[in-house]
Amino acid sequence: MIKTRLHPAWFVAAVAFIALVGAAGFRATPSVMIGPLHDEFGWSTATISAAVSVNLLLYGLTAPFAAALMDRFGIRRVIMAALVLVSVGSGLTVLMRQSWQLVLLWGVLVGLGTGSMALGFVATITGRWFVKHRGLVTGVLTAGGAAGNLVFLPVLASLTTSHGWRVAALTVAAAALAVVPLVWWRLRDHPAELDIAPYGGEFTQPAPIAAAGAARTALSALREASRKRAFWLLAGGFAICGATTNGLVGTHFIPAAHDHGVPETTAAGLLALVGMFDIVGTIASGWLTDRVDSRILLGGYYFLRGMSLLVLPSLFAATVHPSMVLFILFYGLDWVATVPPTVTLCREYFGERGAVVFGWVFASHQFGAAAAASAAGLLRDQLGSYNAAWYGAGALAVLASLLSLMLFAGKRLKPIAPGIGLATTPSAAQPQAAR
Structure with missing residues (x-):
């Protein structure tokens, strides 16, 4: 019998998946703490949402610089430092007494840490380690974010309800530290370290030359x-994708459901179901991205998301009805299905710098998320409900669909030559560029 050795790229992808699961869970924690923090400290929803907004903003803004830092210092060192930062930021929240401390710890420290494990990390891993099945692996790693919600949210909601929010914060700190040894053991920076080709590649590629400065690389x-x-x-x-997912639904779905008499643990369970269905939707999107034009996929994803958000206000009730479960299923399938086609388009348009450019595109995702988190909190305080936020988000998602279809305008370019961090996938064979 011939024994086949599993390609090391799969071990790298597995560790990256675990880190991404943790990062998603760490970011999701504030959504179950809005109520308890309000009850204990008397902070308004808008004040707590401001800390969440800083977290979301830095989560996105850190991504392009983190991708450049990975080129400079290596993936493994950056991810280990990020996990330690998350652990420190979450652990110290148990000592806070003022709202600015929440902004500093959960907003700044945890935002910087999780931002270093954002989707720019996914683009870097898939760009270096995979040629074959790159779209599919991008979908699987992106689904790690959904899995983080699935694993952490119900547990943290239960801990918060039964033992208080401090126990939940310490659990996040311990979980972040627990991943550090695994990252050190299995995560590798580049296939050239092992003198092998990327998975599906025909030749060993040289490791990228470290740039003189991460900031200079990112800004260039x-x-x-x-x-x-x-x-x-x-x-x-x-x-708009960020505004309609992390910023609005990810942050405010639980308190919005609670406004209608739904217990926080039940609402957290519904949000976790979004994560479960998103695993299926994002992997399927990765598979489709290898076969269907990414512009068509994005246009369809955003339009369907907009339609679902427009009907959401009518679905809230004191008990969970089948119509709400249907929304959760549908919305979950679409949650971050946008990521694989967006990563692919960045690679098509920007070649070897696709991972860093995607970091900037992802930063815009988090700018949108931060704005939506704050705006929805203000609307809730001023109007007494989230309805205006849901309707506005639905309209924005339809606009995003139109923006995606506008990518068809422009001339075709010659195929981009294969290089470091660039796939020769069918979808990249005839890239388009818009002036």
Whole structure:
């Protein structure tokens, strides 16, 4: 019998998946703490949402610099440092007494840590380690974010209800530290370290030459990308993606459901179901991205999301009805299905700098999320309900669909030559660029 050795790329992907699961769970924690923090400290929803907004903003803004830091210092060192930062930020919240401390700890420290394990990390891993099945692996790793919600949210909601929010915060701190040894053991920076080709590649690629400065690399990529119309269309659509997922639903679904008499643990369970269905939807999206034009996929995903948000206000009730479960299923399938086609389009338009450029596109995602988190909190305080936020988000999602379809405008370019961090996938064979 011939024994086949599993390619090391799969071990790297597995560790990356675990880190992404943790990062998603760490970011989701504030959604179950809005009520308890309000009850204990008397802070308004808008005040607590401000800390969440800082977290979301830094989560996105850190991504392009983290991708550049991974080129400079290596993936493993950056991810280990990020996990330690998350642990410190979450653990110290048990000592806070003022709202600015929440902003500093959960907003700044945890935001920086989780931002280093954002989707720019996914683009870097798949760009270096995979040629074959790159879209599918992107979908699987992106689904790690959904799995984080699935694993952490019900547990943290239960801990918060039965033992208080401090126990939940310490649980996050311990979980982040527990991943550090695994990252040190199995995560590798580049296939060249092991003198092998990426999975599906035909030759060993040289490791990338470390740039002189991560900030310079990130800003240079932004400067070059910003000259293309395609960048602004992708960034605009992804900003709306962030506003309609992490910023609004991820942050405010639980308190919105609680406004209608739904217990927080039940609402957290519903949000966890979104994560479970998103695993299926995102993996399927990765599979489709290898076969269908990414522009068509994005246009369809955003339009369907907009329609679902427009009907959401009518679905809230004191008890969970089948119609709400149907929304959870549908919305979950679409939650971050936008990521694989967006990563692919960044690679098509921007070549070897696709991972860093995607970091900037992802930063726009988090700008949108931060704005939506704050705006929804203010609307809730001023109007007494979240209805205006849901309707506004639905309209924005339809706009994102139009922005995605506008990517079809422009001339076709010659195929981009294979290089470091660039796939020769069918979807990249005839890239388009918009002026």
